[in-house]
Amino acid sequence: MTDVPSVPVRSRPPGWRGIVADWSSDQRAFKQVSWKKAMMWIFLLSDTFVFSCFLVAYMTARSSTTIPWPNPSEVFALHLFGQDIPLILIAIMTFVLISSSGTMALAVNYGYRRDRRMTARLMLATAALGATFVGMQAFEWTKLIREGVRPWSNPWGAEQFGATFFMITGFHGTHVTFGVIFLLIIARKVLRGDFDTGRRGYFTSRRGGYENVEVMGLYWHFVDLVWVFIFAFFYLW
Amino acid sequence: MVDATQEIDTDIPPAEVPELELYHPKSWWTTYVFSQDAKIIALQYSGTAFAIGLVALVLSWLIRLQLGFPGLVDFITPEAYYQIVTMHGMIMVVYLLTALFLGGFGNYLIPLMVGARDMVFPYVNMLSYWIYLLAVLVLVASFFAPGGPTGAGWTLYPPQAILGGTPGGQQAGILLMLASLMLFIIGFTMGGLNYVVTILQGRTRGMTLMRMPLTLWGIFTATVMALLAFPALFVACVMMMFDRVLGTSFFMPALVEMGEQLKYGGGSPILFQHLFWFFGHPEVYIVALPAFGIVSDLISVHARKNIFGYRMMVWAIVIIGALSFVVWAHHMYVSGMDPRFGFFFATTTLVIAVPTALKVYNWILTLWRGDIHLRLPMLFALAFIVTFLNGGLTGLFLGNVVVDVPLSDTMFVVAHFHMVMGVAPILVIFGAIYHWYPKITGRMLDEKMGRFHFWVTFVGAYAIFFPMHYVGLVGVPRRYVELGDPAFVTTPVHGLNAFITVAALVVGFAQLVFLFNIVWSLRHGRPSGGNPWGAASLEWQTPETPPGHGNWGRELPIVYRWAYDYSVPGAPRDFIAQDDPWPQPPARPS
Numbered sequence: 125m126t127d128v129p130s131v132p133v134r135s136r137p138p139g140w141r142g143i144v145a146d147w148s149s150d151q152r153a154f155k156q157v158s159w160k161k162a163m164m165w166i167f168l169l170s171d172t173f174v175f176s177c178f179l180v181a182y183m184t185a186r187s188s189t190t191i192p193w194p195n196p197s198e199v200f201a202l203h204l205f206g207q208d209i210p211l212i213l214i215a216i217m218t219f220v221l222i223s224s225s226g227t228m229a230l231a232v233n234y235g236y237r238r239d240r241r242m243t244a245r246l247m248l249a250t251a252a253l254g255a256t257f258v259g260m261q262a263f264e265w266t267k268l269i270r271e272g273v274r275p276w277s278n279p280w281g282a283e284q285f286g287a288t289f290f291m292i293t294g295f296h297g298t299h300v301t302f303g304v305i306f307l308l309i310i311a312r313k314v315l316r317g318d319f320d321t322g323r324r325g326y327f328t329s330r331r332g333g334y335e336n337v338e339v340m341g342l343y344w345h346f347v348d349l350v351w352v353f354i355f356a357f358f359y360l361w
Numbered sequence: 362m363v364d365a366t367q368e369i370d371t372d373i374p375p376a377e378v379p380e381l382e383l384y385h386p387k388s389w390w391t392t393y394v395f396s397q398d399a400k401i402i403a404l405q406y407s408g409t410a411f412a413i414g415l416v417a418l419v420l421s422w423l424i425r426l427q428l429g430f431p432g433l434v435d436f437i438t439p440e441a442y443y444q445i446v447t448m449h450g451m452i453m454v455v456y457l458l459t460a461l462f463l464g465g466f467g468n469y470l471i472p473l474m475v476g477a478r479d480m481v482f483p484y485v486n487m488l489s490y491w492i493y494l495l496a497v498l499v500l501v502a503s504f505f506a507p508g509g510p511t512g513a514g515w516t517l518y519p520p521q522a523i524l525g526g527t528p529g530g531q532q533a534g535i536l537l538m539l540a541s542l543m544l545f546i547i548g549f550t551m552g553g554l555n556y557v558v559t560i561l562q563g564r565t566r567g568m569t570l571m572r573m574p575l576t577l578w579g580i581f582t583a584t585v586m587a588l589l590a591f592p593a594l595f596v597a598c599v600m601m602m603f604d605r606v607l608g609t610s611f612f613m614p615a616l617v618e619m620g621e622q623l624k625y626g627g628g629s630p631i632l633f634q635h636l637f638w639f640f641g642h643p644e645v646y647i648v649a650l651p652a653f654g655i656v657s658d659l660i661s662v663h664a665r666k667n668i669f670g671y672r673m674m675v676w677a678i679v680i681i682g683a684l685s686f687v688v689w690a691h692h693m694y695v696s697g698m699d700p701r702f703g704f705f706f707a708t709t710t711l712v713i714a715v716p717t718a719l720k721v722y723n724w725i726l727t728l729w730r731g732d733i734h735l736r737l738p739m740l741f742a743l744a745f746i747v748t749f750l751n752g753g754l755t756g757l758f759l760g761n762v763v764v765d766v767p768l769s770d771t772m773f774v775v776a777h778f779h780m781v782m783g784v785a786p787i788l789v790i791f792g793a794i795y796h797w798y799p800k801i802t803g804r805m806l807d808e809k810m811g812r813f814h815f816w817v818t819f820v821g822a823y824a825i826f827f828p829m830h831y832v833g834l835v836g837v838p839r840r841y842v843e844l845g846d847p848a849f850v851t852t853p854v855h856g857l858n859a860f861i862t863v864a865a866l867v868v869g870f871a872q873l874v875f876l877f878n879i880v881w882s883l884r885h886g887r888p889s890g891g892n893p894w895g896a897a898s899l900e901w902q903t904p905e906t907p908p909g910h911g912n913w914g915r916e917l918p919i920v921y922r923w924a925y926d927y928s929v930p931g932a933p934r935d936f937i938a939q940d941d942p943w944p945q946p947p948a949r950p951s
Contacts, residue, residue, distance in 0.1 A: 147570060148569055148570065148571060149374075149569060150374055150564060150565075150566055150567050150568050150569045150572075150920070151374070151376075151377045151378045151562075151564050151565070151566060151568070152377060152378055152561065152562040152563075152564065153561045153562065153570065154561065154562065155377070157562065158562075159481040159482070159558055159562050159563065160482075162558045162561060162562050163481070163482065163554050163555075163558045166554055166557055166558065166588065167550070167554055169588070169589070170550060170553075170554075170588040170589065170591075170592060171592075173588075173589050173590075173592035173593065174592040174595060174596060176592075177592055177593050177595075177596035177597075177636060177639075178596055181596065181600065181611065181632060181636065184629060184632050185611065185627075185628070185629065185632070188629055189627050190627065191627060275603065275607045275608070275609045276607060276608040276609055276610070276624065282627060283609075283610055283626065283627060284609075284610065284611070284627060284628070286609075287603065287607075287609035287610065287611060288611075291599070291600070291603060291609075295599075327484060328384075328482075328484040329384055329484075330382060330484075331382070
């Protein structure tokens with residue numbers, strides 16, 4: 125399936141009138157947007173609601189608890205070079221994840237230049253950064269569990285701290301993990317030249333294109349964006 | 362009678378959307394079982410939904426037998442009663458109505474009505490069904506689990522849902538329920554993305570959004586709502602699962618059970634109610650909006666008249682969909698929330714009456730001076746309008762805080778929501794099946810059996826739920842396993858309860874006639890031809906009936922007009938199909 129329209133879309137007026145013209149036209153509401161990209165955007169909208177519900181639930185728990193909330197600056201501090209540095213691990217994790225968004229964006233760019241090797245290399249770099257993030261998260265979890273944080277209790281205050289922490293970072297980490305898996309799958313397809321030869325997918329028996337890299341990228345950037353919110357609401361608050 | 366003129370494009374727009382690369386099945390298994398064809402998936406969804414719906418129907422008999430004749434069925438202990446009530450509600454709302462309207466009708470009608478060969482991602486669509494089936498199986502498994510299914514009520518309110526005093530609370534029941542709901546949501550999301558993208562991006566040439574039949578507008582809006590509302594339920598399920606399995610306290614306050622301090626503390630049960638109803642109220646409209654859309658089409662076709670105020674109808678659907686996200690707390694008036702919230706939510710709730718009433722008026726005005734054929738789909742459509750109106754009017758009572766508070770948790774509420782989201786959508790489902798069965802099978806359903814089914818169902822539903830309003834008004838609470846003769850119930854209602862039970866049994870058995878009709882007519886029904894009702898919308902114009910693989914022949918149809926050109930003066934027939942370029946001669950490109 126080629127997703128680039130074969131016939132040029134008829135000219136349309138600029139601005140809002142253009143949007144109205146698109147939506148009142150036939151065949152598709154978002155001109156030039158392929159099915160897979162539209163589907164990913166709508167899925168991300170739905171997933172936004174999942175994370176919003178998690179974060180709202182967390183905020184409710186935090187603001188309604190009668191027992192004081194543990195101080196994130198102290199809890200998430202790391203003892204390095206003889207002193208406690210607050211949030212240093214989280215800062216590095218955030219840096220890693222945001223860097224991975226950069227490599228992903230480059231991969232999309234090289235994909236559209238049909239540079240097979242460079243695209244695959246950048247996707248693998250993205251996957252490696254993602255895996256590093258998950259690894260550091262595992263380290264953080266281990267450290268907190270060693271210090272006695274459990275989903276049902278912790279040494280410093282409200283027990284909802286551990287519950288929301290493990291649930292939200294765990295859910296986000298799962299998203300990153302799935303992202304890494306799919307990055308590897310698509311990187312392999314790119315490297316093998318599936319998108320050049322039009323090889324059919326094993327399950328869907330459809331032909332992919334370099335646009336798949338971009339759709340993958342949408343998901344990846346979304347997961348990064350969610351992390352920014354988790355970072356802001358959980359660690360900085 | 363044409364009160365709106367739709368301009369007819371004479372030029373044929375260029376093809377923008379690439380042809381779907383169809384998956385061609387090679388074996389019996391991939392044709393009928395692991396099928397990627399939306400029409401087969403639709404039938405699988407519908408069959409599964411009906412099967413589990415039958416279970417819920419039997420459960421409703423058990424509920425009524427206990428209420429009408431307490432102690433008659435000796436295995437209905439209080440625990441069993443709660444389990445029956447819970448499973449009846451959950452199955453009917455989620456696993457029957459949602460799955461049937463969106464998974465069943467959505468899958469069948471969307472590609473046909475927009476002029477597509479299939480959904481945009483047939484493989485994902487297939488996965489959607491199998492995950493739904495898995496969700497149903499997990500749900501059924503809870504009947505056989507130790508301790509039985511959960512008895513927490515379909516709202517699953519914590520803290521009681523996961524405590525030992527509730528059936529299944531400390532056993533497998535609640536876990537299987539939550540797991541099943543999560544699976545359902547994952548499966549639904551896969552299908553829902555398909556429905557939305559197919560409607561937005563996969564239409565045929567000439568098919569603009571404002572030429573789509575209202576059925577599609579209803580299904581489309583409901584699917585978008587479901588994609589945004591189900592996440593709240595998903596999150597609530599995850600958190601309750603953690604409360605139950607890991608011992609977290611998201612929803613659990615400090616509790617003493619049987620004189621023993623539990624390990625929970627500091628959680629908020631109200632948080633669950635907010636999450637649940639943020640899903641739960643849109644869910645009402647997820648079920649109602651497809652019904653609104655379908656009923657509009659049934660009325661227009663069988664009254665041989667264009668739908669009155671098409672644009673208004675579309676906007677009403679969209680506005681109802683949007684408003685239904687800001688009314689959820691009207692289910693929580695008695696949860697002790699701030700009165701100012703009550704004021705806000707009562708206002709938004711009553712505002713929904715405006716677009717809803719507009720739709721009812723437009724249905725009536727479509728009928729007005731129409732050429733009404735009282736065929737089965739029309740009978741069910743008329744019954745729907747009356748029933749929905751009745752249910753909606755009691756909604757005005759319950760939407761007002763001061764009136765709701767004394768009526769809360771009485772049988773009045775039960776009667777209200779059964780009228781408005783039980784009986785009304787189910788009448789539409791029946792009407793829709795009588796309407797589209799000829800397209801699906803090529804044969805008509807038997808008219809005599811159908812009329813019997815209609816009258817028993819319609820009259821019976823009123824025999825059940827009208828007295829129930831009264832029973833609620835005099836103070837009978839819901840979810841009581843046995844009423845006895847409490848002083849707060851002003852009038853003895855045992856006779857009425859027995860009457861309702863008898864009516865419920867009769868209505869239930871009438872549904873078996875309907876099921877028999879569906880099976881019997883497969884072989885013995887009168888052959889219908891491709892378009893027995895003379896309908897204008899695209900799904901009736903397929904080259905084959907039932908539509909073949911890929912729906913359309915060599916070329917996709919080209920749409921020239923909206924779906925409601927009935928009784929157009931001067932036209933050769935009393936309807937003009939959407940792909941008919943009249944008065945221009947048919948033009949074919951290339």
